[in-house]
Amino acid sequence: MDLLLVGSGGREHALLKALLKSPEVNKVYVLPGNAAMEGPRVKLAPIQPTQITEIADYAVLHQVDFAVVAPDDPLALGAVNELEASGIPAFGPTQAAARIESSKAFAKELMKKYAIPTADFRIFSDRREAAAYLRECPLPVVVKADGLALGKGVTVAATREEALHALKDLMEVRKFGASGDRVVIEECLEGPEVSVLCFTDGKTVRPMVSSMDHKRALDGDKGPNTGGMGVIAPNPFYTPEIARECMETIFLPTVRAMEQEGCPFRGCLYFGLMLTKDGPKVIEYNSRFGDPETQAVLPLMESPLLPVLLACRNGTLAETETRFSSRYACTVVQASQGYPGAYAKGAAFTMPRDGKDLVYYAAGVARADKKDPKKGLVTSGGRVACVTALGDTLREAVESAYAHVDEIRFENAYHRGDIGQRALKGE
Numbered sequence: 001m002d003l004l005l006v007g008s009g010g011r012e013h014a015l016l017k018a019l020l021k022s023p024e025v026n027k028v029y030v031l032p033g034n035a036a037m038e039g040p041r042v043k044l045a046p047i048q049p050t051q052i053t054e055i056a057d058y059a060v061l062h063q064v065d066f067a068v069v070a071p072d073d074p075l076a077l078g079a080v081n082e083l084e085a086s087g088i089p090a091f092g093p094t095q096a097a098a099r100i101e102s103s104k105a106f107a108k109e110l111m112k113k114y115a116i117p118t119a120d121f122r123i124f125s126d127r128r129e130a131a132a133y134l135r136e137c138p139l140p141v142v143v144k145a146d147g148l149a150l151g152k153g154v155t156v157a158a159t160r161e162e163a164l165h166a167l168k169d170l171m172e173v174r175k176f177g178a179s180g181d182r183v184v185i186e187e188c189l190e191g192p193e194v195s196v197l198c199f200t201d202g203k204t205v206r207p208m209v210s211s212m213d214h215k216r217a218l219d220g221d222k223g224p225n226t227g228g229m230g231v232i233a234p235n236p237f238y239t240p241e242i243a244r245e246c247m248e249t250i251f252l253p254t255v256r257a258m259e260q261e262g263c264p265f266r267g268c269l270y271f272g273l274m275l276t277k278d279g280p281k282v283i284e285y286n287s288r289f290g291d292p293e294t295q296a297v298l299p300l301m302e303s304p305l306l307p308v309l310l311a312c313r314n315g316t317l318a319e320t321e322t323r324f325s326s327r328y329a330c331t332v333v334q335a336s337q338g339y340p341g342a343y344a345k346g347a348a349f350t351m352p353r354d355g356k357d358l359v360y361y362a363a364g365v366a367r368a369d370k371k372d373p374k375k376g377l378v379t380s381g382g383r384v385a386c387v388t389a390l391g392d393t394l395r396e397a398v399e400s401a402y403a404h405v406d407e408i409r410f411e412n413a414y415h416r417g418d419i420g421q422r423a424l425k426g427e
């Protein structure tokens, strides 16, 4: 089979490595991919994830058998609709189903209508009304842009000033453009956070192992929010009892709700949960694999990935095995100093070799010279690469990830030193 994969980050590198394990895969075209993904069965092409017409044309031209769309933007733009309309079977939700991530207002109304536990909320399209509400609502309060905002559209405000400032950024300064024309203001929840990625074909739901992301840039959960600096899996706070409760009160009800709304969700549905004292509640849905959660979760998957992705597309997930190891994974991201703010690019970089229970994924890397492959790789992004280590215990996985993260070498590299520490304490 010839496959097409849309995206370029560490998540896509993890999907690529997992897909290449299937011997029936002849070739994977990655749009646009990153230079560390190149290999005998891999071809990169410079088409951006948002160029959905070009993506579909490329898939048709190369007679691709199956496409996997990983990032949020192309899903929200309808890349899967476009591919399917061109006769290319594709993994991922349609544009209508992707609203579960691309519109927080849609997601919140859905949860309210179907009694899926989540934080209480109000939706505003009028700035004055939103401001008036923020002047009298209980604190702390959470202010969210309705639309996609590169993971930066959420403010947990302890004071009214902070909340009003966040509102101003969204609705007046329009920091995230049209994404902030509507805002969701919600109750602040407390408790450990858990990410659960689920395969679904629109009816059957198969959760992958749970995980814990570490979103802040600095140790001790300090500093600005990033795309994610490290992950451990499984998440020790997510017990089998809680998993059963989530399946009954959150996962299945969500998938049934999407079907009832006429937009069945097929693909990877990501549940960002908070385990509150009143039970698990949804913080956010993502319509795709998480980054960097995928880099920790997929190495624990024992069944081959390709048949599962095909089953999600074809509606046959109930008959398909999705088996995970009972071991542990820890992923540590090596970033460019300064990320998520300004950082230097162009530092020399070599991709370390995978070993036993050890796998490296690249995100922000490029060829030093596009015309001369001998010149090697350089850094080109904030999150440059990550290492995932597996172990028989969480501690072993964490220690091994830290013993190897500095094999990802480049000038001014930095990583958090405490990935997994909260989980180890909570175990």
Ligand code: AMP
Binding pocket: 119, 142, 151, 152, 153, 154, 156, 186, 187, 188, 189, 190, 193, 215, 272, 283, 284
């Ligand atoms: P999101 O972009 O929706 O993932 O939100 C980013 C982060 O903001 C989450 O991972 C939580 O840590 C925090 N957050 C979002 N909503 C809430 C809430 N209702 N209560 C407390 N924290 C929240």
Ligand code: GLY
Binding pocket: 151, 213, 227, 228, 286, 289, 290, 291, 292, 293
């Ligand atoms: N790691 C969080 C996300 O993928 O949105």
